[in-house]
Amino acid sequence: MIPEIQNLYNVWEPNRISKTKKSSQISFKDLTNSIISTGPFYFYIIDFFDMSVSHTSPAISEIHGFDCDTVSFNEILDAIHPDDVEFVAKAEKFSMDFFYKKIGHEKMLNYKISYSFRFRLKNGDYTLFNHQSLMLSMDDNGGLGKSLNIHTRIDHLSTLNTFKVSFIGLNGEPSFMNLNPDEENQELKEFSKREIDIIKLIGNGLSNAEIAEKLFISVLTVKKHRNNILAKSDSKNTAQLIKNCILQGII
Numbered sequence: 001m002i003p004e005i006q007n008l009y010n011v012w013e014p015n016r017i018s019k020t021k022k023s024s025q026i027s028f029k030d031l032t033n034s035i036i037s038t039g040p041f042y043f044y045i046i047d048f049f050d051m052s053v054s055h056t057s058p059a060i061s062e063i064h065g066f067d068c069d070t071v072s073f074n075e076i077l078d079a080i081h082p083d084d085v086e087f088v089a090k091a092e093k094f095s096m097d098f099f100y101k102k103i104g105h106e107k108m109l110n111y112k113i114s115y116s117f118r119f120r121l122k123n124g125d126y127t128l129f130n131h132q133s134l135m136l137s138m139d140d141n142g143g144l145g146k147s148l149n150i151h152t153r154i155d156h157l158s159t160l161n162t163f164k165v166s167f168i169g170l171n172g173e174p175s176f177m178n179l180n181p182d183e184e185n186q187e188l189k190e191f192s193k194r195e196i197d198i199i200k201l202i203g204n205g206l207s208n209a210e211i212a213e214k215l216f217i218s219v220l221t222v223k224k225h226r227n228n229i230l231a232k233s234d235s236k237n238t239a240q241l242i243k244n245c246i247l248q249g250i251i
Contacts, residue, residue: 039154040063041150042056042063043148044057045146046146047146048143048144052073056068062122064076064122080117080118081126087117087161088131090181091165091181094165094181098176098179105138109136109137111170113132113134115130117161118161128155129153131150133149154247157247158243164248165179166178168196169193174191174192176190178233178234189233191232191233194215195225195228195229195232
């Protein structure tokens with residue numbers, strides 16, 4: 001195993017679940033509702049106890065050329081662009097620290113982690129993918145169990161990586177977007193469930209009046225939310241907001 005890939009294992013190793021521990025699990029409804037795809041994608045489940053891969057979708061063969069029945073986690077990791085492996089390791093460590101040191105590891109089942117990096121295609125070229133991961137189970141001590149990983153090709157939306165990490169809240173939890181894994185004491189820009197709902201409705205093309213009617217709030221309240229969302233996301237306009245949110249797996 002090359003040293004860069006070993007760095008990824010070093011991030012996950014201390015937090016692996018014990019088979020003897022009782023585990024908590026995310027519900028199937030929350031799981032299906034959280035999956036966002038804006039291009040060709042595939043998924044698999046990684047078991048952090050033995051780093052085995054299961055339930056791999058056949059699309060991984062079309063995209064990477066891997067056999068969905070026999071592909072290993074090492075093969076998937078080896079397909080990451082060599083220049084992006086360091087960022088992936090930083091993003092994973094940052095994610096672990098975010099939950100274990102900032103908001104509590106028990107909330108990990110209520111979040112989707114999202115960031116992007118370059119992956120090798122079947123023809124040998126590299127292109128930009130969005131990575132989304134949802135922890136499916138954990139033990140009572142916060143050890144990692146199984147995670148659903150979704151990789152979506154997004155080079156039709158952008159070829160430039162933001163090198164940022166987003167945490168999308170489920171079950172009413174707030175979301176935190178565009179965080180820099182190189183900044184330890186950065187401001188956490190919190191997006192409420194209502195703000196995320198409005199972002200999704202904007203992405204569906206609804207006007208302020210239509211959003212107000214759907215959410216049973218006033219048009220003025222919608223406008224205030226829109227202005228707050230643009231400011232928090234550092235977006236100059238709605239078009240930039242929607243593009244950024246698509247890249248982050250929100251809509």
